[in-house]
Structures are given as C-alpha cells and as structure tokens.
Amino acid sequence: MSFWDIVTLTTRFSELPKAFYTPIDPQPLSNTRWVTWNSDLAKHYGFPDKPTDELLQAFSGQAVPKQFAPLAMKYAGHQFGVYNPDLGDGRGLLLAEVASKSGQVADIHVKGAGLTPYSRMGDGxxxxxxxxxxxxxxxxxxxxxxxxxxxLGLMTSDTPVYREKQEYGALLIRMADTHIRFGHFEHFFYTNQLDQQKLLADKVIEWYFPECAGQENPYAMMFNQIVDKTALMIAQWQAVGFAHGVMNTDNMSILGQTFDYGPFGFLDDYQPEFICNHSDYQGRYAFDQQPRIALWNLSALAHSLSALIEREDLEQALNQYEVQLNGYFSEMMRKKLGLFTRLPEDGAIFDTMFELLAANKVDYTRFFRQISMLDKAKPQEVIDLFLDREQATQWLDSYIARCERELNSEGEPVSTAQRCEKMRQVNPKYILRNYLAQIAIDRAEEGDFSELERLAELLKKPFDEQPHNEHYAKLPPEWGKTLEISCSS
Incomplete structure (x- = not known):
C-alpha cells in the first residue's frame, strides 16, 4: 500500500475558483536526492521518521500522487513600497494539505518546483x-x-541553475498553517474581484479564525486578529534581534508566521540600523524599521479590505497595533532582564542599556545570555563585553540593585538563582549567525550535509547549555559580520 493511501490529505484550496490559482505539476530536476529530513516535524504530521524514495518521487514531481492537487497561487503585493500586480507562486507549488495527529491542518508546499505562469523573468x-x-x-x-x-525536508540535484554563478537546483518542502498572505487580498481588491475577495475572507475565517464567524462584524474581527498576530511576530523579531530583510506585503502571513526566508540576519553587534539585505539600498527594511514597516503593510491590507470593513473599524484596529506591539515587546524585554514587576526607574534602565549596547557595538545575544549567568559568573564578564567599562559598570550596578528589589507572588525577595534560571529560558545561547549558515552551505555544496544536520539539531534547543556544542556560541569572526546576503536565490 502506498503511503499516500494512509495519510490524511485534503486539497481544499484547489476547490476554490480558478481565479485563485493555476493548476500545474512540478517539473522534476535531474538526479534529485535527499539532503536532509526533519524527523521531528515528520512525526507530527504522520510522515515516516526517515525519508523514502516514494516521498522523494512525490515531492520532486517524478510521480505525483493522485491525492495531490498541485497549484501555483495567484496574489499581488507591495514590493519595497511599490505595488506589483504580477506576483504569484513563481517557483513554488502548493501540493496538498495534511492533518496532524491533533487535527491541525498544514500546507505542503515545495519551493523550487519549476516555471509557473507567475515566474516572470525567473527560472522557477x-x-x-x-x-x-x-x-x-x-x-x-x-x-x-x-x-x-x-x-519538512530538503533535496538537491544535478540541474544547473544560474545566479551570480552556476549553482544547482534544490527543492525545499515547506510546511505552513497557511500560505495566504496580505497580497492575496490586495490582488482581488485592485482587480475589482470583490466577490472573490469576500470568498477568500470567508474561507480565512472558516479555516483560521472560526471564533469570528457569526459575529456582528466578522471581517473586522478577522482584521483585528491579523493585526494582533503581526504585532506579536514583530515584537518577537525585535526581542531576539532578527531582521527579515524583505518585508514586502506578499511576504506577510495573515497568521503572523515568519514567512519567506531570504536575506535574513540575526544581529551580531547591536546596530539598530542593521540592514541584512544587500539589495536594500535605502534601508527600508533595516532592523529598527521593521515595526514601522509592519504597520505600513497592515495599512495596505486595510485599504484592500475597505470593501468589506468600515473605515472606522479598520482605523481602530490599526490604532491598536502600536499598543499591542509595545505591550508584547515590553513584556519580552522585561523577561529578558528578569524584571517581572514594574518600578518607576525601569524605563531609564532599558534606555541606558540600549544606548550602551549601540555605542559599544556589543554582541546582542551574548550580552543577554551573559546577564542571565550572574548566578554562576562574575559581573566582570558582563562589563568586559563593553569598550566603555566605566559606564558599563555604572549601568550594571544600577541593574543589579534594581533586581534586588524584585519580589515574588508571596512578596518575598527573588533570589539571583531564581531570576537567572528564568532569564536563561528566554535568552538564547545559540542563534543562527550568518557565518554558521555559510559554513553549512559551503560544506553542503561539496556534498557534505553533516554540518547542516548538526546545526539544525543545535538550533532546536537554543536555550540549553549543550556543552559539547560550546563552539557554536562563540562570537563571530570579523568576516562573518560582513557577509553580503541579497534577494538572489
């Protein structure tokens, strides 16, 4: 019996009208073979622990199962602030949806599957x-x-692909709760297909926001949910020092999931104006611009929903974005510093900290991890991260004094060990620094995928000490801070 006869698949997006997509089969690559397989994720959705030849043939398009309904989604979007109507899945295909053991439905999407009607000048x-x-x-x-x-998995091939140099075609199997993005609504709005847009909104509510159904203003409630989820996502990015690099509206998920990884980067030295995308000449998507750009994108989505939602309701939801974002971010940063109660001097502690981090170009991740170790390491190890040790000492003294005023729910002082243990649960020791990714890429291009697999396992537990992997927590070499990452892929 075929695996596809026993797994629970649906093709609900393909049941929508043809205005939503174009049916198209994947175009196989030459000598496709497995690079890696995400066993943990596979188990969650009922796939085998190890990749099989049957799975490879299905995902690569060599033998498309009858349970699949491959399609390229049609959408539009604002790219670097300019509306582009000619977007869609230009190299990716939605194959089907699969239900997890808990009943959660996720898209099975393959990236790099070949030409589609939306490939424009690309090769798919x-x-x-x-x-x-x-x-x-x-x-x-x-x-x-x-x-x-x-x-879910990654494959490589012998098919030559030309970018800045000759490379080889690869296929990424991407799982997502949905691939519906802001640009889907923009497409139907700007082409005046308002019936289709309403249908899309109805399906989004049915599939993802069922609590909105039957309410007096279901579409307004849906938009409120999208705003809130986006605010949470951006707060999380800012808290961990993640820069996305290409926050176009076609890269914004309606569910607030981080989506379409291109020229991303985690902060090494704390530089608020950090630009991770070498192609972003104006710095539109710089790290410190991400909260503002998310609001811009939400405003673009709001405009496209103006046929379904009253202007007053849209504006009310947009006005809540900064409140929600600041609330989420404040809560996260307080946890990172171990300040669980609020005192008047807290604002000054945060402001001075960020000023010192920027002025001294302190490694963002190392700093927060180090102050999480004050129960086991000397304060001097925090101070030594700064060039201006005098100011760093003054700040650290005021911070420690502030921490000593922390009380638990019974009104008793919180010990340093208790505070630091909680801080280590939110301040990662390991992040995906660009230089670590580059080392894995270099080895993978030589046919050695072991570093990719080691790094993937390491990053699943970023808060754990992992003594045998201590070298992955080292500060990056200078060359690792200057890698040029662009939209080219």
Missing part, C-alpha cells in the same frame, strides 16, 4: 544555498518559540 528554481538558509532559519525560529513556517 531554488538553489541549495538559499534552501539551506531557509531550512536552518525556520528551525531556529521554531526553537526560539516564534511562529514560523517549517521545512
């Missing part, structure tokens, strides 16, 4: 370099507890 392919980066970063974000798409 993905390369191993970018596919490795997406595989690793989606695992890193999941490990950090941030909503994200996930990668």
């Amino acid at each position: 392919r993905a390369v191993l370099r970018s596919s490795v980066r997406e595989y690793l970063c989606s695992e890193a974000m999941a490990g950090l507890g941030i909503a994200t798409t996930r990668a």
Whole structure:
C-alpha cells in the first residue's frame, strides 16, 4: 500500500475558483536526492521518521500522487513600497494539505518546483544555498518559540541553475498553517474581484479564525486578529534581534508566521540600523524599521479590505497595533532582564542599556545570555563585553540593585538563582549567525550535509547549555559580520 493511501490529505484550496490559482505539476530536476529530513516535524504530521524514495518521487514531481492537487497561487503585493500586480507562486507549488495527529491542518508546499505562469523573468528554481538558509532559519525560529513556517525536508540535484554563478537546483518542502498572505487580498481588491475577495475572507475565517464567524462584524474581527498576530511576530523579531530583510506585503502571513526566508540576519553587534539585505539600498527594511514597516503593510491590507470593513473599524484596529506591539515587546524585554514587576526607574534602565549596547557595538545575544549567568559568573564578564567599562559598570550596578528589589507572588525577595534560571529560558545561547549558515552551505555544496544536520539539531534547543556544542556560541569572526546576503536565490 502506498503511503499516500494512509495519510490524511485534503486539497481544499484547489476547490476554490480558478481565479485563485493555476493548476500545474512540478517539473522534476535531474538526479534529485535527499539532503536532509526533519524527523521531528515528520512525526507530527504522520510522515515516516526517515525519508523514502516514494516521498522523494512525490515531492520532486517524478510521480505525483493522485491525492495531490498541485497549484501555483495567484496574489499581488507591495514590493519595497511599490505595488506589483504580477506576483504569484513563481517557483513554488502548493501540493496538498495534511492533518496532524491533533487535527491541525498544514500546507505542503515545495519551493523550487519549476516555471509557473507567475515566474516572470525567473527560472522557477531554488538553489541549495538559499534552501539551506531557509531550512536552518525556520528551525531556529521554531526553537526560539516564534511562529514560523517549517521545512519538512530538503533535496538537491544535478540541474544547473544560474545566479551570480552556476549553482544547482534544490527543492525545499515547506510546511505552513497557511500560505495566504496580505497580497492575496490586495490582488482581488485592485482587480475589482470583490466577490472573490469576500470568498477568500470567508474561507480565512472558516479555516483560521472560526471564533469570528457569526459575529456582528466578522471581517473586522478577522482584521483585528491579523493585526494582533503581526504585532506579536514583530515584537518577537525585535526581542531576539532578527531582521527579515524583505518585508514586502506578499511576504506577510495573515497568521503572523515568519514567512519567506531570504536575506535574513540575526544581529551580531547591536546596530539598530542593521540592514541584512544587500539589495536594500535605502534601508527600508533595516532592523529598527521593521515595526514601522509592519504597520505600513497592515495599512495596505486595510485599504484592500475597505470593501468589506468600515473605515472606522479598520482605523481602530490599526490604532491598536502600536499598543499591542509595545505591550508584547515590553513584556519580552522585561523577561529578558528578569524584571517581572514594574518600578518607576525601569524605563531609564532599558534606555541606558540600549544606548550602551549601540555605542559599544556589543554582541546582542551574548550580552543577554551573559546577564542571565550572574548566578554562576562574575559581573566582570558582563562589563568586559563593553569598550566603555566605566559606564558599563555604572549601568550594571544600577541593574543589579534594581533586581534586588524584585519580589515574588508571596512578596518575598527573588533570589539571583531564581531570576537567572528564568532569564536563561528566554535568552538564547545559540542563534543562527550568518557565518554558521555559510559554513553549512559551503560544506553542503561539496556534498557534505553533516554540518547542516548538526546545526539544525543545535538550533532546536537554543536555550540549553549543550556543552559539547560550546563552539557554536562563540562570537563571530570579523568576516562573518560582513557577509553580503541579497534577494538572489
């Protein structure tokens, strides 16, 4: 019996009208073979622990199962602030949806599947370099507890693909709660297909926001949910020092999942104006611009929903974005510093900390992990991260004095050990630094996938000490801080 006869699949998106997509089969690559398989994620959705030849043939398009309904979604979007009507799945295909053991439904999407009507000037392919980066970063974000798409598996091939140089075609199997993005609603609005847009909104409510159904203003409630989930996602990005790099509206998930990993980057030195995308010449998507750009994108979505939702309701939801974002971010940063109660001097402690981190170009992740170790390490190890040790000492003294005023729910002082233990649960020791990803890519391109697998396993538990992997927590070499990452993939 075929595996596809026993797994629970649906093809509900393909049952929508043809205005939503174009049916198209994957175009197989030459000599496709497995690079890696995400066993943990596979188990969650009822797939085998290990990849099989049957799975490879199905996902690569060599033998499309009858249970699949491959299609390329049609959408639009604002790219670097400019509306582009000619977007859609240009190299990816939605194959089907699968239900987990708990009943959760997720899209099975393959990236790099060949030409579609929306490929524009592209070749419809993905390369191993970018596919490795997406595989690793989606695992890193999941490990950090941030909503994200996930990668089920990765394949490579002998098919040449030309970017800045000749590379080889790869296929990434991406799992997501949905691939519906802001750009779907924009497409139907700007083409005046308002009946289709209403149908899309109805399906989004039915599939993802059932609590909105039957309410007086279900579409307004849906938009409120999207705003809130986006605010949470952005707060999480800012808290862990993650820069997405290409926050176009076609890369914004309606469920607030981190989506479409391209020229991303985690902060090394704390630089608020950090630009991870070498192609972003104006710095539109710089790290410190992400909260503002998310609101811009939500405003674009609101405009496209104006036929379904009253302007007053849209504006009310948008006005809540900064409140929600600041609330989430404040809560996260307080946990990172171990300040669980609120005192008047807290604002000054945070402001001075960020000023010192920026002025001294302190490694963002190392700093927070180090102050999580004050129960086991000397304060000097925090001070030594700064060039200006005098100011660092003054700040650390005031911070420790503030921590000593922390009380638990019974009104008793919180010990340093108790505080630091909680802080280590939110301040990662391991992140996906660009240089670590590059080392894994270099080895993968030589046919050695062991570093990719080691790194993926490491990033699933970023808060654990993992003594045998201590070298992955080292500060990056200078060359690792200057890697140029662009949209090319």
